[in-house]
Every structure is written in C-alpha cells, then in structure tokens.
Amino acid sequence: MKKLLFGTILAGVVAIGAACSNNASQSSMQGHDMSNMSTKEEKTPKTSEVNEQLPLATSTQVLSSKEINLTAKEALLQINDKVKFPVYTYNGSVPGAQIRIKQGDRVKIYFKNELPEPTTIHWHGYPVPNSQDGVPGVTMDAIKPGETFTYEFTATVPGTYFYHSHQESAKQVDKGLYGTLIVEPKNEEKVDRDYTLVLDEWMSNPDEGNMDMSGMDHSNMGHGNSSDNQHMDMSSMGHDMSMYDIFTINGKSGSAVKPLKVKKGEKVRLRLINAGYMSHKLHLHGHEFKIVATDGQPLKDPQPIKDELLNIAPGERYDIEFIANNPGEWLLECHGDMEGTDGMKVKIQYEDQTNNTDKANAKEDLPIVDMTKYGKHELGQFTLDQKYDVEYTMDLGTAMGKDGMIFTINGKTYPETAPVNVKKGDLVKVKLVNNSPKDLHPMHLHGHFFQVLSKNGKPITGSPLIKDTLNLKPGEEYVVAFKADNPGNWMFHCHDLHHASAGMVTEVKYKDYKSDYTPDPNDITNKGE
Template identity: 85%
Template sequence: MNAIKPGETFTYEFTATVPGTYFYHSHQESAKQLDKGLYGTLIVEPKTGEKVDRDYTLVLDEWMSNPDEGHIDMNGMDHSNMHHGNHSDDEQMNMSGMNHDMSMYDLFTINGKSGSAIEPLKVKKGERVLLRLVNAGYMSHKLHLHGHDFKIVATDGQPLKDPQSIKDELLNIAPGERYDIEFVADNPGKWLLECHGDMKGTDGMKVKIQYEGETGKADKLNAKEKLPIVDITKYGKNELGPFTLDQKYDVEYTMDLGTEMGKNGMIFTINGKTYPETKPINIKKGDLVKVKMINNSPTDVHPMHLHGHFFQVLSKNGKPITGSPLMKDSLNLEPGEEYVIAFKADNPGNWMFHCHDLHHASAGMVTEVKYRDYKSSYTPDPNDTTNKGE
C-alpha cells in the first residue's frame, strides 16, 4: 500500500482467526515514527477457554528526554518497492546521520509513563492475573515479578505446552516480542514488576502490583540483583511439533547477520548485503522452509521478525531445543548465537523478514520472503515521493 498521507484515511479489513497478543506499527520511516509513538496493541481473545480474573496489557518502550541528541536522518530510504519486488538499479540506502547509540534513550516507560506515574495493577487475593507484555522499543528488557510464581503461557501470541512455575527469574523481552505471563495473586502486599539492568532509564520501568485493601509496606527495588534469565528454548513440556530438524525441506536459506562500517556510518547486513541487495527467500505456496540464522555481529543483538507467518524454533547453537514446541514470529539473537527455524509457506504474498531493532532495519538488515506464484494487485504511485517504507 502507499503511505497514508496527512488528512487521508485507509480502511483495512481482516478476519481475526488466531487468538493472542499482537502489536501494530508504522513501517513508513519506522525508526522515526515509532520513536514518536505510532504503534499500538491488538488483542485477539479466544472464543472459548477459561477466563482470567484480571487481564493487563503492558507496553514497554524507551524515549529520549532530549530528542535533538537522537536525530535520525532517513531521507532517501525508500523501501516501498518491497511489496512488489521491483527495485530500481540506482535505489540506494542513505544512512547519513544514523545514530545507533542506545544511551540516547534515557526514559524507560510502561504504557507511555515512567516511574511513579505508571498506574498500579490492582488485584485481589486468589485472582488469576494475566500480564500481556509487549516490547515496542529498540532494547531488550529483563523483567522481574516480585513475590509470586508465574507461568509463561504464550509468546508472540502462540501458546506454550504445559508451562511450569517460575520464581525470581528474569524474563528477557526483545524488541517486537510479546510474552503472556500468568500468576495467582496469593501473596498480599505491595509488589513490583520491574526491569533489571544498569541503563540510565531502567529505574523508570517498574509497575506496582497493589492488592486491594492492603496497606502494608511497599516492596523494595532490586534492579541491580543478579538473577537467572529464563531460557525459553528449555521451557515447557518437550513434545513433537509440526517440524523436525532432519525432515525434508523444499527451501533452505542461511541468514548471516553482520555489522559493517559503510560510507555514511554503520550498516547492518544479511549475507554481506543491505536491502534491497539482499537475496530474497523465494518460495511457492505449500513449501516447507528451513532458515538458519547466525549472528556474526561482534556486539549487536538482532531480534529477527518474520511478517505473515509463525515459525518453529528447532535448534539453538547446534542443539535441538528441549522445551515446548516453540512457535514465534520474532526471535532474538545475541552475538555469536545460531538458530534454525522452519515454517510452512501458507500465506501467499511478499513479506518482510527484518531486524526489529528498527535502526538496524533502516540501515539494511531486511530481506523478503517472496512467493513465486503470487502476483500483487498493488501498483505504487511513481509520483508519490512520500513512500519511504521500513
């Protein structure tokens, strides 16, 4: 679709068939527009199933107290051709002025507020509470739920098999990821859900869990305490999922994620190329697709996000995962990590596969999943200079 210009409207209708916690945002100069708050959540509730007593959605983000320090110039970054695969020979990515220094984000927020301004989560003793955690920012956040056991019941909208109780472990949520956690309010008091870390804005990312009628002492902060981090690849009951490592696949693709110094600043590459020069994953409907992703960036974390499909995570660093069958649409790769994922080509179109640190995507870390047997009815307006996708 063309960019929606000021004063215009665009109506998109669809049938919500997959329950879960989702997230929508602009892909028009997205690093800039998300920084200004152009995103939201989409909750698809199941038709049936046991209801919880409280259902809270918490959106994590980072902001700059001095936006001038974090100015990002993305003039000329035109990815609008992604939807039809017609790249001009002279199309280039302009990274001039790109600033990837995350220290400029010095205010961490939950639902747009920070610190004491964040509204408490009210509960009553005995209630089942669901927290939908959405990372709309560019940094990973490690969250600690004080005073309670909890279970991770879903990630990226997909349920986990037989989740076990966790206590005093950190849940690391990468950009673009969503985690649904559930706990029973069985420990009256004033507790915290807080971010752990040493960034300047960390102290602002904490929310109180307030039992109704409880007037006891407030919980103590412990954001500097070293706690174990949940390994989601080892979590839940291990059983056979829809894909295996050794089955036959129609398409296999290796995605080598890298960081280089370009002419105008840092660039982020897939197999040594930046979009639109990255080789697409060419498939047809019904194909079984296996992708190996390797993060060869020395220090950069890459949360990779696939549009239009869920994939199963099959292995981590060469070893099969041992937890629940893990279906996701976003997967975080730390430096040096390697994952193998698989998905079925069941949603014809041309789809982005990109890093959800949108600074990295804007500086090149984007490829496409392209269906050979799909022809788009979309024709871009050649005179529309506002189309600056991604």
C-alpha cells in the same frame, strides 16, 4: 523505481524496529528523536518544543466491536511530573487504542490520518492478507493527511499482538504511533484480571540536535541493561543509547505508572509487549508465574518459576500468569543500570491488603529464563530431520560501508539481499547465524509464524516454540521452520530499527503470487526510510 521501492520498504521495516536500548524494547524515535546530544541537566523540554495547543493524551481506549474507528492525530503525552512530549497517537493516547476482538471475527478498521504527514498501519505479528500488511510501496500507498483507508481481515489466530506505523517509522513509531491488538480465543480459560503492559524508551530532551543517525555505528545499541556495553565514543560516529534516559510502561514512567489492582486468590494475566529499541529484563516480585505464550502463541504445560528474569527483545510479546496469593504491594520491574531503568516498574497492589511493602532491586543478580528449555517437550509441526522444499541460510553481519556501518544478510544489504523464494504449501527451513561481533539481531518475519527447532546446534528441549520475532546474540545460531501458507511478498528483517535501515532486510517472496497493487514511482509519499 528500485531505489524508491527500497526506501518505501525500509519505512515499514524501520517502523517495526523500534525497540528499547536496555533490556527492554525499542519502540519509536519520537521522543526518541536522536537529538538529545547535549547534557541531561534539563529534564523538561523547552516551551518551544511542546505545543501547548495540542490536547493532552487521554487514557487508552478498549475497542471491542467488529467495526472500529482509528484516527492518527497529534497530542501531548505527560510521561511523568516533569516531562511532557508532543506525540503521535491513535485515538489520542500512547499506547493507542487497544483493539480487542474474538477469534473468528471479521474486523473492519476505518482509519483516518489527521497527522501532518502520510502514514500507514502495520499489524505486527499478525498473519493478515498481504494487501493489509501496511508496508507503503509494497502492499499499499501511504495514506496522506486527511485521507482514510479501511483495513479488513479475519481474526484467525488468538493471542497478543500490536500495531504501528510502517511509514517513516524511525520517526513515527518513535513519536508514539503504536497500539495493541488482542485476539481472544473462542474457548478461552478465563482469568480474573487481564493487563496489557507496553514497554518503550524516550529521551528527556527529544528535540535538541536532530542528528541524522543513518550510517552511524549502532553496534552497541540496545543490548542489555549494562553501562559497560551501552556507552560509545561519538567521535567514532557511534551512538550512546544512554540518551534514552526515560523508560516507560504504557506511556508513563516511575510513580506515574498506574498500579495493577488484584485481590487475593485471583488469577492474573500480564501481556508484555516491547514496542521500543531495547531488550528489557523484567522481574516479577513475590510470586511464582508461568509464561503461557510468546508472540501470541501458547506454550505447552508451562512450569511455575520464581525470581527469574524474562528478557523481552524489540518486537517480542510474552503473556505471563500468576495467582495473587501473597497479599501486599509488589513490583514488576526492569533490571539494569541505565538511567531510565528505574522508571520501568509497576506496582501490583492487593485491594485492602497492604501488610507487605516491596522494595525495588533492579541490580539483583538473577538468572534469565531459557525459553529453549521451558515447558513440556513434545514434537511440533516441524522437526530438524524432515524434508524441506526450501532451505535458506541467513548469515547476519556487521561491516563498514562507504557511508558508515552497514548490517548485512549473506554479505549483502537490501535490496541486493537474496529473497527466500517459495511457493504456496512449501515447507521452509531457515538457519539464522549472528556473526556480528557485538550486535544483537531480533529477526522478525511478516505474515507467518515459525517454529524454533534448535539453538547452537542443540534441539529445543522445552515446549514447541512458535514465534514471529527471534532475538540472536552475537555468535548464536538458530534453525527455524515454517509453512508458506500466506501468499504475498513479506519482509524478513532485523527489528533493530537502525540495523534494518542500514541493510539487514530480505523478503519471503511467493513465486506464484500476483499482487493487485502497483507502486507509483512518482508518488514521493511512499517513503520507507
């Protein structure tokens, strides 16, 4: 039973973990099936790999009613003029249909599974009731082919979020099974243009090899756009993330990415979501911009910045705003030197004004925004020296297990990791320490937001920083705090897919929570691996 539950929970954890290998994101392993272990000469998948009977993926819908129909189904995704993949979609597109609702709305999502395998939906970053969190074997049974399920929750917290499969997520999210969730504030300051950009990575030959990466050494995966820390020796059971050789924005790469149209004088918001395996460093050319929110939560008095890189880790979201005051054609581009980097850029085109033409410069040496010093400093809900009901230290590590590399919390792998045991109303402080020598660990908490209080022993000096996903580089230490205000059993795990599946998972467990759901130990469809 415990073994079944472990596998089930990992499915959801793994689903979330898709993020990019470069500076970008890591979303799925669909086109990211660990299979392209040969050459990169052939950029177009073999005919046998593409089911031409499937429909082509359509452009992303925007669903804005309180009752929404979502269908998971197969399609073909034309990433660029050379590469087409069979993918999993929500409502026939990658990213899936955007759910756009207003704060206070009571939302029902009528979900139908038309895939050939079970699936679920997890609402990444959103504090839904525990029963709606979409983790098979923990909060619900996986939804079998042909079956339906109704998700229901009240949109209490505005901001930028996304949703994705939590069932066998290493495969399903990688096959494109993710979409965006935008909750508009009741009293929102309007912008003239509002664009959502989802980052991801793919392989040009996704179906060669089908190599099982479980237990492999993923120690250099997805930790920057530099070739010197991306290439690994496969003879030592490592994984070369340069196999992810196509980076995408909204399911398209390079010239296939649809330009963003603006007019002079307009205020423009860009919602940046990393659904992939890697961190991506983005540069907005030609304009000052403000970072107005991270993980959906607003920042206090953000100051204008220019020619600085915004580093977005797997699972993170950033909202930026700029005034279109420099007519011409400009770029938002990913920085780095991996093969796919050049494809992760989008043109910003002024309508009827093209007196400036921008040039890509993905290797320009620019500083990275330090979010711990950004915005106006003021005290948030929590402070370092106040009294907490629960304190927990999370030592994140890498070790060699009997079957390969493992990723540990306090020396243990899930389900042997000690949970964070809380009661409703408790104030909880967690110290996160990355003791892995080479690995980044984007740590993600389900069902709650936490405030970042300090980095490497120094208090945050910028805006109160409220997040649900926090990226730790090797040697870094953060202290975060949250209130236990959403009863249930919640995952707290590394959002690197491979680290989670190799053990870096624990739970926040409410002692006084009684779930109405009981996992069926005989239901083999509840798979989390």
